[in-house]
Amino acid sequence: xxxxxxxxxxxxxxxxxxxxxxxxxxxxxxxxxxxxxxxxxxxxxxxxxxxxxxxxxxxxxxxxxxxxxxxxxxxxxxxxxxxxxxxxxxxxxxxxxxxxxxxxxxxxxxxxxxxxxxxxxxxxxxxxxxxxxxxxxxxxxxxxxxxxxxxxxxxxxxxxxxxxxxxxxxxxxxxxxxxxxxxxxxxxxxxxxxxxxxxxxxxxxxxxxxxxxxxxxxxxxx
Numbered sequence: 001x002x003x004x005x006x007x008x009x010x011x012x013x014x015x016x017x018x019x020x021x022x023x024x025x026x027x028x029x030x031x032x033x034x035x036x037x038x039x040x041x042x043x044x045x046x047x048x049x050x051x052x053x054x055x056x057x058x059x060x061x062x063x064x065x066x067x068x069x070x071x072x073x074x075x076x077x078x079x080x081x082x083x084x085x086x087x088x089x090x091x092x093x094x095x096x097x098x099x100x101x102x103x104x105x106x107x108x109x110x111x112x113x114x115x116x117x118x119x120x121x122x123x124x125x126x127x128x129x130x131x132x133x134x135x136x137x138x139x140x141x142x143x144x145x146x147x148x149x150x151x152x153x154x155x156x157x158x159x160x161x162x163x164x165x166x167x168x169x170x171x172x173x174x175x176x177x178x179x180x181x182x183x184x185x186x187x188x189x190x191x192x193x194x195x196x197x198x199x200x201x202x203x204x205x206x207x208x209x210x211x212x213x214x215x216x217x218x219x220x221x222x
Contacts, residue, residue: 011061041109045102047100049098049099050098057112058089059110060109061084065082065102066103148160178191
């Protein structure tokens with residue numbers, strides 16, 4: 001990991017666009033952003049995230065971060081994938097909850113320490129509301145994940161993933177199929193079988209690009 005402390009001003013526009021800082025006076029944000037640290041991680045680098053050693057908040061600016069835990073049997077469990085604009089907040093994790101962060105494509109993350117976050121929240125009511133909103137969204141996403149993993153078939157999981165990708169304007173898979181399959185709680189071969197079954201409904205995946213016969217096939221999986 002490399003820490004960069006210069007030229008922070010060039011990132012202000014990006015940070016200001018994050019929902020965590022919405023509706024907050026720009027002058028107040030400028031003071032906060034001047035104290036941020038820019039962390040650069042090498043592809044394949046792995047660190048442990050917990051509320052003791054990394055008691056703060058990260059915002060992804062470049063690259064991708066994969067958060068994982070290890071099962072008692074030694075199997076890797078993917079919690080989520082984080083990309084540009086996403087917020088990772090180990091400061092809100094339980095004391096004994098440890099997760100690993102693996103970095104791809106040469107990731108760049110902004111780091112706000114716990115004291116910095118706490119002090120800014122004390123003096124900015126809107127920031128506190130934004131934090132509550134962020135945690136609520138994360139809770140809703142977790143509930144959706146539980147539903148997908150326990151109540152949906154493999155075909156339904158893949159179709160829902162494709163539907164959400166299309167809804168966000170992305171018509172291509174952003175990640176390798178094996179990684180997506182792992183996030184959906186299935187093996188790569190199960191992912192491929194699900195894709196094959198979706199062809200019967202007019203949903204095709206060709207060279208990571210989503211193709212629909214009439215454009216509305218994924219609507220039922222939203």
